[in-house]
Amino acid sequence: MGTRHRVQLTVNGERRSGDTAGRTSLADFLRDTLGLTGTHLGCEHGVCGACTVLLDGSPVRSCILLAAQADGHDVRTIEGVSPPGGPLSPVQEAFCETHAMQCGFCTSGMVLASEALLATTPHPDDAEIDEALGGNICRCTGYVQIREAVRVAAARTADDERVVVRD
Amino acid sequence: MTERAALRWVSRPGAVREDRRFVTGHGRYVADITPPGTLHVGLVTSPHAHARITGIDAEAALALDGVVAVLTGEELAKETDPLRQYLDLPDVHWRPLAVDVARYAGEWVAAVVATSRAVAEDGAELVSVDYDPLPVVLDPEAALRPGAPTVHTGHGTNVLAHREFSWGDVAGDVARADGTTQVRVRWNRNSTVPIETFGVVADWDEHRQLLDVWASIQMPQFPDQLASALRIPGNQVRVHFDVDVGGSYGVKRGIKHGVLAGYLARQLHAPVKLIEDRAENMHGGDFHGPDRIFDIALSYTADGVFTSIRIDVVDDEGAYPGRSPLQLAKPIGAIVGPYRVPSAVYHATAVTTNKTGQVAVRGFGQAPTNYAIESAVDAVARELGMDRFEIRRRNFVAPDEFPYRIPSGTEYDSGDYPAVLDKAVTLADLPALERRRDELRGAGKLAGIGVATCLEPGGGNAIFENIMNPANDKTTFPEACRLRVDGSGAVVAVVSISSAGQSHDTMVATLLGEELGRDPATVTVLRADSLSGMPSQSPVGSRMTIVLGEAIRAAATDLKDRLLRVGAHNLGVPVADVDYVDGDVVVRADSERRLRWGEIVAIAHRKQHLMPDGVEPGLEVVHVAHTPRSGGLTAPDGTVQLYPCFSFETHLVLASIDPDTGVVDLDRYYLAHDCGTVVNPEVVRGMVYGGTAHGIGVALYEQFAYDDAGQPLTQSFMDYLLPSTHEIPDIADDEHCTPSPFTTFGQKGAGEAGYMGAPAAVASAVNDALAASGVAPVMSLPMKPSDVWAAINRTTEGNS
Structure with missing residues (x-):
């Protein structure tokens, strides 16, 4: 079982803490201790990307990151992308608009990877989209509508920015 | 059938209501369901591909803090019945945990139940099992030979089923042909490999005498089979269907998982949760797909008109057949593809080997068969020096011939194959595609254009059960x-x-x-x-x-x-x-x-x-x-109406090959698709793209490989290569609509779309590229870089 650790971190803007075994992954901590089951486990060896969360804004695979390693960091999960019951983020809206999913299992990771891309690269070209999402496997969609969603979200963000500039 | 013009919501763009819960992380998958007091299952699996189990020592595991119980196959078998199979195989017993003999590496041998999944896994490592290794048989053709080790000794042979069909005047049609081209193609072992593994939670309520089950299930008769194997009445098993399933494409049929969890829940009076990890899923889940060797003989006149087809297929079912051999029968309903072929011979053999069991996969055997047929069509075109589009047009069932009865007795409902092919050619701008191919060739690549024209039977009934085993007289699938x-x-x-x-x-x-x-x-x-x-019957068979x-x-x-x-x-x-x-x-x-x-x-x-x-x-x-057009049994002459509706798709793909590495890159991908009246356009195009991507994976990347001792070489997603954005190009799709006369609004099936033709199309493109350089075609999927490189270099060496 090994050591136990007291972990304190910020999850979706809230301070959260819990006791965890040293071997517990961040994914298991989020799901089992904090009840945030929107983070999904597909391979548990860091390939499929279903468990992607944002650690200090960057996408990481929570299945191969220990909860203890996230101590003191800022974590955003799919539950924190938009306020509960509130409007969806432009990325989430675009995913719905283009039906960029089927079973939904990879969607949490896809949305977060797309959010991270657009946060750093508001106007990605196709190669940048493929690179940013290349570590997230979707078995349902063939990626066509997912790429469309990112383009739609990027275009919409760009439109918003233009409005701001005019004001 | 309602006129399409009058439709107000069907076929119109409309939001997909499921999507909002998924983009916010509020889907409810089985792993998210954890009733209070839940116990977790860890599995002890066989390290041997074939071995007698001589002893199991669970003492150390039981001593571990948090371990509640260890269950062996022998104990489980005393109080449960074997899992349902659809062939009469009285000496082949499929059970959740191996009894006496383990028949593949990864087979479950014992289950450890603990207060957490982590402790259950710790406990599983502490269970000591003694094995006496037995000879293994892995190659399906070797398994057929006399003297081969038998997987199920009591059964006496590795042949699980062999069926022979002949429809029409085969001798006459072969005799009047000017030529017969024979090809052998190999569809290697792969599967749909959903991103969610299989999982089940079972909870027994002693006071209500009710077993509640939540599972990531896509399986006909799952509740009935669960109750039957557990020896409890059907009205004591309540399977909850409000569970989101994280992908399936046919394979999520965890009956052995369900029986194991259900048994443990009843024994331990606690909710029991079994979520496969990826290794358990890939090695021991009994979720692999068709694994086939086809020998096809296609006869034709000098004008390229097909006269007869013969298909011999050997399918490797793995160690336990379950429902999988039935996948040999479903393609009988489209055994001549979209072509006018007056007679056909079909010999199907199901073989058992020391690999994890096969299960239903997207299309239920149709995609491999389509690949085999299309490979033969391309081979005839090469033989005759005829354009691959022209030979297809020349043999298509014509739009005015529907309903069209094929030799095996199934009627195709409707279609306009030439129009769909034309749409694909227009969408791709074929002359431009050819220029692009030539540019690639000019840049030092091998490049080729692939075409495939394939059917998707839809509206699944279960008559294939009757075809493979006349004792199965199920004729409705409501x-x-x-x-x-x-x-x-x-x-x-x-x-x-x-x-x-x-x-x-x-x-x-x-x-x-x-x-x-x-x-x-x-x-x-x-x-x-x-x-x-x-x-x-659950959403199977594009139904x-x-x-x-x-x-x-x-x-x-x-x-x-x-x-x-x-x-x-x-x-x-x-x-x-x-x-x-x-x-x-x-x-x-x-x-x-x-x-x-x-x-x-x-x-x-x-x-x-x-x-x-x-x-x-x-x-x-x-x-x-009832399913439309169902109700009849297979006729004494072997003719049968299989599925009622036939969707059609044409794929056009441009492949580029790096001659130095054999790596294939798909440069352009176009598709025209006809599933009759589309219910929701966003959903249908998603199915088409997704099935195509799945087919690209089959064609180029995906294989469950084994070494000579039966050890799985595909250990993780680093070895089993699911295609990513880097591999899947943007796919362009144009929809055509030939309504079905047998459905309410003219709709047909779309759940297997794209996957029906993509493997054949990609193979066609790669082989077109190779042929242009004088390289012999690769007749096996997946076409790995090493396969393509070897083909190129064999030719180079031969020429030098």
Whole structure:
């Protein structure tokens, strides 16, 4: 079982803490201790990307990151992308608009990877989209509508920015 | 069939109602369900591909803090029955945990139950099992040879089934041919490999005598088989269908998982949760797909007109056959593809080997068969020096020949194959595609264009059970819908299926809205459980829009009939004189005289004094529908009507090959697709793209490989290569619509779209590229870089 650790971190803007075994992954901590089951486990060896969360804004695979390693960091999960019951983020809206999913299992990771891309690269070209999402496997969609969603979200963000500039 | 022009919601762009919960992380998958006090299962698996189990020592595991129980196969077998198989194989027993003999590496041998998954895994490592290794048999053809080690000793042979069919004047048609081209193709072992593994939670309520089961399931008769194996009545198993399934594409049939968890829950009086990890899923889940060797002989005249086809197939079922051998029978319903071939021979052999079991995979055997047929068509074109498009056009069933009966007795419902091929050619701008191919060649690549024209049988029935085993006389495979209009006039539709990404809520609401003339957005769609719900076979065989569509039509008709009777009674006119118009009942001769939806609902729920005699109060109807065109058994001459509807797709793909590495890059991908009337355009194009990507994986990357000792070489997603954005190009799709005459709105199946033709098309493209350089075709999938490189270099060496 090994050591136990007291972990304190910020999850979706809230301070959260819990006791965890040293071997517990961040994914298991989020799901089992904090009840945030929107983070999904597909391979548990860091390939499929279903468990992607944002650690200090960057996408990481929570299945191969220990909860203890996230101590003191800022974590955003799919539950924190938009306020509960509130409007969806432009990325989430675009995913719905283009039906960029089927079973939904990879969607949490896809949305977060797309959010991270657009946060750093508001106007990605196709190669940048493929690179940013290349570590997230979707078995349902063939990626066509997912790429469309990112383009739609990027275009919409760009439109918003233009409005701001005019004001 | 309703005219498409009159449709208000079907075929129109409309939001997919499931999507909002997924983008916010609020899907509810089985791993998210953890009742209080849940115990977790870890599995002890066989390290040997074939071995006698001589002892199991669980003492150390049981001593571990948190371990509650260890269960062996012998203990489980005493109190449960073997899992259902569909062939008569009295000496082949498929069980959740191996008894006496383990027959593949990864087979479950014992289960450890603990207070957490981590401790259960710790416990599994502490279980000590003694094995006495036995000889292994891995190659399906070697398994057929005399003297081969037998997987199931009592069965005496590795042949599980062998069926021979001959339809039409084969001898005459072969004799009048000017040539016969023979090809051998290999469809290696792969599977759909959903991103969610299989999982199940079972909870036994001793006081209610009820086993509650939540599972990531896509399987006909799962509740019945679970109850039967557990030796409890069917009315004590309640499978919950309001569980989101994280992808399946056919394979999520965890009956052994369900029986194991159900048994443990009953024994331990606690909820038991079994979620496969990826290794358990890949090695021991019994979820692999078809693994086939085809020998095809296609006979033709000098003009390139096909006269007869012969297909011999050997399928490696792995160690336990379950339902998988039936996948040899389904393709009989499209055994000549979209082509006019007057006679056919089909010999199908199911073989057992020391690998994890095979299960139903997207298309139920059709995609491998399509690949085999298309490979033969391309080979004939090469033989005759004929254009691959022209040879297809010359042999297509013509649009005016439908319904068209193929030699095996199945009628194709409708289609316009030349029009769909034309659409693909136009979409791709074929001359431009050829210029692009030539540019690539000019840049030092090998490049080729692939074409495939393939069918997707839809509206799955179960008659393949009867074909493979005449003792199975199942001739219906129904679906059902319950409609409820509550006292306020709100509509609820209830179905008894779980969904794995097919957007069934959207489909049901759309179809029902169209039937009732009510906005689909106002319809609530709910999932019943297996006890409170209606007969259902689950969404397999591209069947839900077709069969559930029929149930929705019939239920809506019953409901409207009741509304009409209430309306007519209160309007004081005969029922024959009123019409149903968007919820209101209207006197045909005077449209001002009407009873509105809300008024009728109020009467039906609360005003017996205004009800006509013989009409039940409330507005609740259930309809259970047969599959269209089902009902008959296989005829004595082996002819049979398989599925009722036939979707069609044409793929056009440009492949570029790096001659130095053999790596294939798909430069352009175009597709034209016809599934009749589309219910939701976003959903259908998603199916088409997704199935195509899956097929690209099969063609180029995916294989469950084994070494000579039967050890799986595909250990993780670093070895089993699921295609990513880097591998899948943007796919362009153009939809065509040839409505089916046998469905409510002309819809056909789309759940297997794309996957039906992509493997064949990609293979065609790679081989076109190789042929242009004088390289012999690669006739095996996946076409790994090493395979392509070896083919190129064999030729280079041969020429040097």
